Amino acid sequence: MVANYHLFWLLQLFLNNLLKNIEIPLWQMPMNNLDFIIQGSKFSITPDLLDKYNRQLPRYTSYPTAPIWTKNTESINFPLLFKEKLRATKDQNISLYIHIPFCKTRCSFCGCSSIVSNNPETMGRYVNSIIKELDFLQNRIDTKKIKINSLHWGGGTPTHLTQTQIEKIQNHILKCFGFSKQPEISIETNPDISIEMLGFLKDAGFNRISFGIQDLNETVLNACGRKFADIKKTRHLIDHARSLDYKSINIDLCYGLPNQTKTNFELTIKNIINISPDRISLFNFAYIPQTLKHQQIINPDLLPCSEDKLSFFVNAINLLSEAGYDFIGMDHFAKKEDELCLAKSKAEISRGFQGYSAKPLTHLIGVGLTSISSFPNLYVQNEKDLESYIKAVESGNPAIIKGFLLSRDDEIRRWIIQRIFCQQFIDKIEFEKIWCVNFNDYFKEIVFNELIKDNLIINSSQRFDVTLFGRLFLRNIASIFDKYLDQKSLFSKTI
Numbered sequence: 001m002v003a004n005y006h007l008f009w010l011l012q013l014f015l016n017n018l019l020k021n022i023e024i025p026l027w028q029m030p031m032n033n034l035d036f037i038i039q040g041s042k043f044s045i046t047p048d049l050l051d052k053y054n055r056q057l058p059r060y061t062s063y064p065t066a067p068i069w070t071k072n073t074e075s076i077n078f079p080l081l082f083k084e085k086l087r088a089t090k091d092q093n094i095s096l097y098i099h100i101p102f103c104k105t106r107c108s109f110c111g112c113s114s115i116v117s118n119n120p121e122t123m124g125r126y127v128n129s130i131i132k133e134l135d136f137l138q139n140r141i142d143t144k145k146i147k148i149n150s151l152h153w154g155g156g157t158p159t160h161l162t163q164t165q166i167e168k169i170q171n172h173i174l175k176c177f178g179f180s181k182q183p184e185i186s187i188e189t190n191p192d193i194s195i196e197m198l199g200f201l202k203d204a205g206f207n208r209i210s211f212g213i214q215d216l217n218e219t220v221l222n223a224c225g226r227k228f229a230d231i232k233k234t235r236h237l238i239d240h241a242r243s244l245d246y247k248s249i250n251i252d253l254c255y256g257l258p259n260q261t262k263t264n265f266e267l268t269i270k271n272i273i274n275i276s277p278d279r280i281s282l283f284n285f286a287y288i289p290q291t292l293k294h295q296q297i298i299n300p301d302l303l304p305c306s307e308d309k310l311s312f313f314v315n316a317i318n319l320l321s322e323a324g325y326d327f328i329g330m331d332h333f334a335k336k337e338d339e340l341c342l343a344k345s346k347a348e349i350s351r352g353f354q355g356y357s358a359k360p361l362t363h364l365i366g367v368g369l370t371s372i373s374s375f376p377n378l379y380v381q382n383e384k385d386l387e388s389y390i391k392a393v394e395s396g397n398p399a400i401i402k403g404f405l406l407s408r409d410d411e412i413r414r415w416i417i418q419r420i421f422c423q424q425f426i427d428k429i430e431f432e433k434i435w436c437v438n439f440n441d442y443f444k445e446i447v448f449n450e451l452i453k454d455n456l457i458i459n460s461s462q463r464f465d466v467t468l469f470g471r472l473f474l475r476n477i478a479s480i481f482d483k484y485l486d487q488k489s490l491f492s493k494t495i
């Protein structure tokens with residue numbers, strides 16, 4: 001009996017030591033289904049289904065997507081096409097985007113076109129180039145007939161400029177262009193902004209403001225190299241912006257960051273709900289360290305896995321819905337009385353490079369480094385290198401380096417993809433009225449069966465609908481209409 005006991009004990013010791021030295025990779029561990037509830041409906045995702053749809057795909061802020069745009073060729077001269085488009089734009093409201101790339105420091109998760117600079121001389125030269133680019137536009141646009149209905153300053157951190165620099169650009173825009181009635185004039189900032197700057201921006205004509213908060217947890221922000229702003233400071237800023245009567249206050253959050261857990265991210269969402277912004281943009285962290293080299297300092301072991309990311313997102317959808325926010329498109333939430341929500345109910349919502357908008361974005365002119373302009377059948381993008389951009393603008397030319405001229409087929413597919421992201425359905429009769437082709441005939445090559453089988457879409461003779469479950473996979477659904485989809489391009493994963 002004693003001998004048997006010793007044998008058993010030795011065997012147990014041996015097995016324990018063996019297991020201690022073997023780390024079972026996560027992908028070999030048996031995984032359970034991921035069960036969750038979205039807005040009251042129950043869903044279950046098997047590990048295979050998660051794997052099937054967790055693909056590297058574009059976000060479709062444009063179609064065709066930027067990796068397939070081309071440089072100027074002998075047959076296509078994009079600066080020339082851009083000038084022609086400006087001249088041909090008549091009786092049309094436009095959107096104007098001003099890009100300010102500068103930031104005090106770089107956050108490791110950043111996916112924007114940003115430059116770390118605290119050099120007043122560099123920023124001053126850049127401001128002068130923006131002024132020159134605005135002059136170039138003013139000379140080519142019929143400013144008596146064309147009005148701006150939405151002006152957006154993005155970055156980088158536009159509020160990293162001095163008040164004098166911001167005023168110089170803003171006054172020049174007001175001098176060069178007229179505005180439509182009730183224009184949207186918005187600016188992006190981060191929690192570093194001062195109370196005084198908030199007041200200055202309101203006086204300078206901004207009526208909407210967006211705060212890039214990302215998370216309220218100190219360990220998460222520390223792991224991203226980002227200065228921590230606690231809930232008290234954030235609330236103080238938002239309350240002050242509200243007291244200044246900004247019409248729509250947005251907060252950007254990001255899920256999938258290092259050190260995020262279901263518990264700490266849930267607390268962030270609850271705290272943000274208490275602060276009560278009008279809109280929340282909840283972005284999926286785009287982890288592409290092969291392309292964005294600064295992301296290589298992130299320790300991948302600290303990143304939540306796909307199942308966790310999906311559960312953070314679904315949990316956030318439920319918390320925000322319960323708090324009265326409407327889930328808009330892929331990743332935006334707005335209060336019922338916010339104009340984004342009203343635009344959605346009237347099927348007037350648009351989606352572009354800066355996210356969802358209540359204004360149409362058919363004619364968008366981008367000013368500044370890397371800025372994109374888009375017209376019904378043309379995209380053009382400015383220089384990505386700061387010195388090349390400044391040099392090009394100083395020579396009196398557009399700083400355009402690449403673009404894409406859309407065919408009619410591209411325009412049709414872009415319309416479809418916009419509908420998927422904005423309305424989540426396609427009325428096939430409306431489609432036929434607009435494009436003079438039958439949806440089912442036109443897309444007869446596309447196989448929808450897999451998406452139907454997996455409960456992502458319903459495809460009837462007169463409608464194409466994204467299901468509530470399919471809302472989690474809009475990029476996958478849109479990708480079936482993308483005829484250029486190239487799996488070699490490095491996009492972020494969908495989950």
Ligand code: SF4
Pocket residue numbers: 102103105106107109110111112114155156157190212
């Ligand atoms: S502040 Fe915004 S734009 Fe600047 S580095 Fe951080 S995430 Fe990027």
